[in-house]
Amino acid sequence: MKRKLLSVIVGCILCLSCFTAFADGAEKVEIQFAVGDSVLSINGQNIEVETPYIVGEGTTLVPLRVITEAFGAQVDWDGTTQKITLTYPDVNIVLHINSKVAQVNDHNETLPEPPALSANGITMVPLRFISETFGATVGFDGATSRVTVTKEAIHNDTVQGKTELAKTGDSYFKWSIDTPKNMSIDYRTSNGDSVFYMDGYENRFSVTANYSNPEKGDIQEALSNLKDLAAGTTLMKAETGKDSQGNEFAHVKCKSKEENVELKMIYTKKFDYIVSSVVSLDTPKEDVAKIDELFHSFSTWDGSGEDVYNLSTVDPDGYYLYENNKFKLSVRVPAYLCLNENSQEENVLEFKSKSYEHQNSRCSIAIFSKTENCTAKKLADLDKTSNCGRLNPNLTTFEQLQNYTISGISGLRYGYTVKNSVNDDKSFADVFFELGNYVYNIAVETSEKDTAIIEQILPTFKVEKLSRDEIGDMMRNDPDFSRPLRVDLKSVSFELPGSWQEETNQDISDKSGRYSAFDRNTASLIMFEIYANETAVPAATVMNYVKDSMLKDSAFKNTLIDKVEGVTLNGVTFQKMQLKSVSDDGEILYATIYIGVSKGKVIQITLLEPELFYSGKTGLKVSEVLTNMTVK
Numbered sequence: 001m002k003r004k005l006l007s008v009i010v011g012c013i014l015c016l017s018c019f020t021a022f023a024d025g026a027e028k029v030e031i032q033f034a035v036g037d038s039v040l041s042i043n044g045q046n047i048e049v050e051t052p053y054i055v056g057e058g059t060t061l062v063p064l065r066v067i068t069e070a071f072g073a074q075v076d077w078d079g080t081t082q083k084i085t086l087t088y089p090d091v092n093i094v095l096h097i098n099s100k101v102a103q104v105n106d107h108n109e110t111l112p113e114p115p116a117l118s119a120n121g122i123t124m125v126p127l128r129f130i131s132e133t134f135g136a137t138v139g140f141d142g143a144t145s146r147v148t149v150t151k152e153a154i155h156n157d158t159v160q161g162k163t164e165l166a167k168t169g170d171s172y173f174k175w176s177i178d179t180p181k182n183m184s185i186d187y188r189t190s191n192g193d194s195v196f197y198m199d200g201y202e203n204r205f206s207v208t209a210n211y212s213n214p215e216k217g218d219i220q221e222a223l224s225n226l227k228d229l230a231a232g233t234t235l236m237k238a239e240t241g242k243d244s245q246g247n248e249f250a251h252v253k254c255k256s257k258e259e260n261v262e263l264k265m266i267y268t269k270k271f272d273y274i275v276s277s278v279v280s281l282d283t284p285k286e287d288v289a290k291i292d293e294l295f296h297s298f299s300t301w302d303g304s305g306e307d308v309y310n311l312s313t314v315d316p317d318g319y320y321l322y323e324n325n326k327f328k329l330s331v332r333v334p335a336y337l338c339l340n341e342n343s344q345e346e347n348v349l350e351f352k353s354k355s356y357e358h359q360n361s362r363c364s365i366a367i368f369s370k371t372e373n374c375t376a377k378k379l380a381d382l383d384k385t386s387n388c389g390r391l392n393p394n395l396t397t398f399e400q401l402q403n404y405t406i407s408g409i410s411g412l413r414y415g416y417t418v419k420n421s422v423n424d425d426k427s428f429a430d431v432f433f434e435l436g437n438y439v440y441n442i443a444v445e446t447s448e449k450d451t452a453i454i455e456q457i458l459p460t461f462k463v464e465k466l467s468r469d470e471i472g473d474m475m476r477n478d479p480d481f482s483r484p485l486r487v488d489l490k491s492v493s494f495e496l497p498g499s500w501q502e503e504t505n506q507d508i509s510d511k512s513g514r515y516s517a518f519d520r521n522t523a524s525l526i527m528f529e530i531y532a533n534e535t536a537v538p539a540a541t542v543m544n545y546v547k548d549s550m551l552k553d554s555a556f557k558n559t560l561i562d563k564v565e566g567v568t569l570n571g572v573t574f575q576k577m578q579l580k581s582v583s584d585d586g587e588i589l590y591a592t593i594y595i596g597v598s599k600g601k602v603i604q605i606t607l608l609e610p611e612l613f614y615s616g617k618t619g620l621k622v623s624e625v626l627t628n629m630t631v632k
Contacts, residue, residue, distance in 0.1 A: 030042070030148065030149070030150050031066075031148070031149040031150075032146060032147065032148050032149075033052060033062075033146070033147055034144065034145050034146045034147070035052055035053070035054055035060055035145045035147065036051065036052070036053070036145065037051065037052075038050070038051040040052075040066060042066075047066075049063050049066050050063045050118050050120060050122040050124070052124075052127070052147075053124075055113050055116075056112060056113045057112075059112045059113040059126050059127075059128075060126070060127045060128070060147065061113065061115075061116060061124040061125060061126060061127070062124060062125065062127045063122050063123070063124060064084065064115070064122075064123040064124065064125045064130070073086055073087065073088040073134065074086070074087040074088070074184065075087075077123070077187070078325070078326075079341055080324060080326070080339065080341070080346075080349065081096070081324055081325050081326030081327070082096055082097040082098075082117075082326070083095070083096050083325055083326060084096070084097075084115060084123060084125075086130070088134050091104070091105065091133060091134060091135075092104070092105055093130070093133060095111075095115050095125065096114075096115070096326070097114070097115050097116060097117055097123070098114050098115070098116065099114050099115075099470070100112075100113070100114045102129070104133060109129075111126055111129055112126055112128075112129065113126055127147065127149070131149050131151070134151065135151060136149050136150060136151035137149070137150050137151070163179060163309035165179060165307060165308060165309045166178065166179055166307065167179060167307060167308040167309065168180070168308065168309045168311065169301045169303075169308045169309070169310060169311065170192055170195075170209070170301075170310065170311045170312045171301070171303030171308075171310050171312045171314075172192065172303070172312040172314035172318075172335055173192065173193060173209035173271060173312070174209070174268070174270065174271060174300050174301055174302065174303060175207060175209060175271075175273060175298065175299070175300055175301055176298075176299055176300075176301035176308050177207065177294060177297045177298050177299075178293065178294055178297035179309060180197055180205070180294055181290060182199050182200075182287055182290050182291075183197040183198060183199045183203075183205060183291075183294070184197065184198065184199075185197055186198040186204075188311070189338055189339070189341070190320075190322055190338055190339035190351075191314070191320055191333075191335050191336070191337065191338045191339075191354070192311060192312055192313060192314070192320070192335075193208060193209050193210070193338060193354055194206065194207070194208040194209075195207050195208075195311065199287065199291075201280050201282065201283045201287065202280060203277070203278065203279045203280055203283055203287070203291055204276075204277065204278045205276070205277045205278075205291060205294055205295065206274075206275070206276050206277075207273065207274075207275055207298065208273065208274045208275075209271045209272075209273055210271060210272045210273070210274070210354065211270070211271060211272075211336065211354055211355040211356055211357070212267070212268065212269060212270055212271055212272050212356075213272070213356050214356060215356075216267075216272070219240050219248040219249070219250050219265075219267060220240060220250075222240075222250040222265045222267070223238060223239075223240050223250035223251075223252070226238070226250055226251075226252040226263050226265065227252060229252075229263070230252055230254040230261070230263075232256075233254040233255060233256045233261070234254060234255050234256070235252070235253075235254050236253040236254055236255060236260075237251065237252065237253040238251070238252050238253075239251050243266065243299070244299070245299065245300055247266050247267060247268050247300060248266070248267045249264055249265060249266045249267070250264070250265045251263070251264045251265075252264075255281075257281075258280065258281060259278055259279055259280050259281060260277075260278075260279045260281065260288075261276070261277070261278050261279075262276065262277045262279075262292075262295055263275070263276050264276075264295070264298070266298070266300070268300060273298070273300075275295060275298045277291055277292075277294070277295045279291055314335045318334055318335050318336075319332045319333060319334055319335065319456070320332070320333065320335055321460075322339065322351075324349065326471075327349075327367060327463075327466065327471075328463060328464035328465075328466060329365065329461070329462060329463040329464070330460075330461070330462045330463075331363075331365070331457060331460055331461045331462070332456070332457065332460035333351055333363055333457055334358070334361070334453055334456075334457075336353055336354050336355035336357075336358050336361070337351040337352065337353055337354075337361060337362070337363055338351060338352060338354050339351055340352050346474075347366060347367045347368065347474040348364060348365070348366045348367075349364065349365040349366075350362070350363075350364045351363040351364065358446070358447070358450055360424060360426055360445065360446060360447040360450075361445065361446040361447065361450055361453065362443075362444070362445040362446075363442075363443070363444050363445075363457060364441075364442070364443045365440065365441075365442050365461075366440070366441040366442075366443075367438050367439070367440055367474055368438065368439045368440075368441075368474055368475065368476050369437060369438060369439075369468075369473045369474050369475055370434055370436075370437050370438055370439050371475075374439055374475075374476055375434065375439060376411055376412055376432040376433050376434045376439050376440075377412065377432075379432050379439060379441060380401055380412040380414065380430070380432040381401070383430060383432075383441070384398065384401060384414050384430075387416065388617075389617045390521055390522050390613055390617070390619070391416075391418070391612060391613060392611060392612055392613060392614050392615055393615065393617075394615065395418050395419045395420070395611065395612065396416055396417070396418050396419075397416060397417050397419075398414065398415075398416040399414050399415045399416060400414065401413070401414045402414065404431055404433075406431055406433055406442070406458060406459075406461055407461055407462050407463050409433050409434075409435055409463075410433065411431055411432055411433025411434070411440075412431070412432045412433070413429065413430065413431045413432075414429075414430055415427065415428055415429040415430070415454075416428050417448065418612060420588075420611070423586045424447040424448060424449060425447065425448040426445065426446065426447055426448065427445075427446055427447070427448055427451045427454065428443070428444070428445050429443070429444045429454045429458065430442070430443045431443075431458060435463060435465055435466070436465040436466055436468070437466070437468045438466055438471075438474070440463070442458065442461060444457055444458065479499075479520060480498070481497065481498035481499040481520075481521070482498055483498045484496060484497060484498050485497070485498065485500045485501070485502065485517065487502075487515060487517075489505075489507045489513050489515060489528075489530070490507055490508070490509055490510045490513060490632065491507075491509070491510050491511060491512070491513050491530040491601060491603075491631070491632055492513075492528070492530060492603065492629055492630060492631050492632060493629070493630045493632070494528075494625055494626075494628065494629040494630070495625070495628060496517055496526070496620070496625065497519075497620065499519050499520050499521040499522075500517045500518065500519050500520075500526070500620075501517060501518050501519075501520055502515075502516075502517050503516040503517055503518050503525070504516045510601075510632055511530070511531070511532040511600065511601050512530060512531055512532060512601075513528070513529075513530045514527070514528065514529055514530075515527070515528040516528070519620065522609065522610070522613035522619060522620075523610050523612075523613065524607065524608060524609045524610065524613060524619070524620060525607075525608045526605065526606070526607045526608075526620065526622075526625075527604075527605070527606045527608075528603070528604070528605055529602075529603075529604040529605075529606075530601055530602070530603055530604075531601065531602050532600065532601055532602075533597055533600055533601050533602045534600070536597075536600075537597070537602070538597065539566075539573060539574065539575045539595050539596050539597045539602070540564075540566070540575055542575075542595050542597070542602055542604075543564055543575035543577060543593075543595045544564075546577075546593065546595065546604070547560070547564065547577055550579060550581075550591075556581045556582060556583055557581070557582040558579050558580070558581050558582075558591075559579065559580045559581075559582075560577070560578070560579055561578050561579065561580050561590075562577070562578040564576065564577045567594075567623070569596075569623060569626040569627050569629075570626060570627050570628070570629060572596045572597075572598045572603075572626070572631065573596060573597075574594040574595060574596035574626065575594070575595045575596070576592070576593070576594050577592075577593045578590065578591065578592050578593075579591040579593070587610075588610070588611035589608050589609065589610060589611070590608070590609045590610075590611065590614040591606060591607070591608055591609075592606070592607040592609070592622055593605070593606050593607075594606075594622055594626060596626075598631045599631055599632070601631075603631065605622060605625070605626065607620060607622050
């Protein structure tokens with residue numbers, strides 16, 4: 001539990017490494033820099049930024065946010081589609097990384113060079129195009145390679161320039177803060193459970209709402225976790241208490257040599273909040289005071305009243321509309337499903353549950369280039385055949401593949417249910433269809449109590465035809481399981497199917513060693529343990545000891561599901577045992593154990609299979625591995 005909490009906290013205070021600069025109170029902004037230098041001057045103040053550089057036929061690329069936000073323009077970044085949206089009085093610009101097409105208000109223009117991401121992940125754009133489109137003047141001194149940009153400042157002092165209300169909040173996630181006057185929203189998750197702000201000094205402020213975990217520790221444990229996170233810094237404050245609304249909180253303030261960090265966790269019945277601020281020590285005192293006031297303005301909010309600017313996009317039914325401009329699609333999903341921004345697969349959009357009550361729910365949209373071997377029919381057949389082969393037939397019930405219309409397009413759909421003897425049963429639905437040069441697979445997974453969301457999600461999916469020239473190829477990258485995993489230890493050698501991947505290898509001697517491998521297809525684990533048998537203990541004796549130990553193990557409820565029997569494989573007599581193991585959290589594993597004695601050593605092989613994949617057609621047959629194993 002502690003590790004999970006710390007990872008959430010760390011994720012909250014991390015922010016995009018983009019720099020934003022505001023012309024605070026200046027009537028005129030002047031930006032100067034030399035191409036090739038990493039120092040940029042704004043009204044005489046030197047700031048180190050990503051180094052501008054020249055591409056193509058003399059086009060200077062500069063950090064986007066330094067140039068635009070210096071003039072008070074709003075910048076929105078969509079990491080999924082790599083889309084940049086610039087909002088400025090009377091001017092709206094939409095750009096895409098690596099695309100020369102720029103949308104300016106209601107028409108398209110061609111850029112001299114496309115925007116790009118630097119090696120450090122900073123967005124770089126053509127200086128002259130952006131600046132002149134905003135009405136700025138760009139000058140270049142060839143003798144010194146110095147660039148000067150000037151423009152009358154237009155200030156943006158409210159949330160994205162959209163409100164003059166004193167408060168900003170989220171009616172679904174039930175919180176509010178004072179409307180930031182010197183910060184703008186830098187990033188917001190798809191469902192809005194996290195909002196990140198930034199100012200011109202790279203100071204950060206964020207609010208994250210987590211669905212309350214019924215198994216979380218008390219507020220003292222939360223304080224302990226915050227203090228652990230602050231280890232290595234100077235602790236300035238550590239306290240617990242109750243706020244004016246009666247909510248318990250843990251609060252820590254610390255500082256390093258470069259910045260002050262403040263963290264607060266607030267517990268409520270439905271949501272647990274993490275509020276954080278990271279402030280550079282170089283920040284002027286008046287700006288530090290503003291951020292401090294902002295931090296302490298956080299409060300829970302019931303969503304009523306008209307004096308709060310509402311950031312929420314969640315409708316009264318608890319759903320929000322996700323839109324992806326690059327792939328020209330949209331879908332309505334529950335608020336507890338949030339897009340996984342950490343995925344490196346651009347063509348796979350995965351929405352994961354943030355709620356413990358709905359932790360089994362998931363939705364994904366995969367898009368692939370259509371080829372001879374990648375059609376909707378072939379993908380549907382492959383997917384269903386694979387699942388039928390690897391899943392436990394005693395737990396799963398499959399529907400027939402049938403015709404299905406989605407977004408007005410004819411496709412195929414099948415579903416299946418998985419029974420669970422301890423936890424909630426699960427339901428799955430997969431839809432496959434083609435549009436233009438691409439094949440789509442939409443998958444929804446949920447517990448049986450939430451199966452209604454399947455029919456709430458699928459009918460809302462909308463998509464338009466994509467241009468292959470703009471999108472490019474997106475091929476399926478299926479793993480190659482054709483080559484077996486060959487293992488050659490000092491004591492034994494054997495072979496596993498190609499889906500298996502080495503986990504640990506402790507090849508000590510011809511009488512001692514440990515080896516384990518993980519099956520990427522069924523999430524099963526196999527372990528080989530070899531140890532010296534100097535006193536010639538029979539295999540049956542070793543097996544009885546292992547059996548008694550496992551049946552007495554208090555950490556698991558182990559049940560013998562088959563009698564211990566002797567089997568002879570490849571000239572070695574093994575004792576075989578099968579156990580059903582149930583952990584405290586309800587996870588069920590099946591253990592198949594073989595123990596044999598040969599050439600002065602004991603050989604123990606243990607196969608652990610999750611209940612979902614136990615006795616599947618494609619599961620590993622240990623007897624086949626042992627039949628071809630060589631004992632040295």
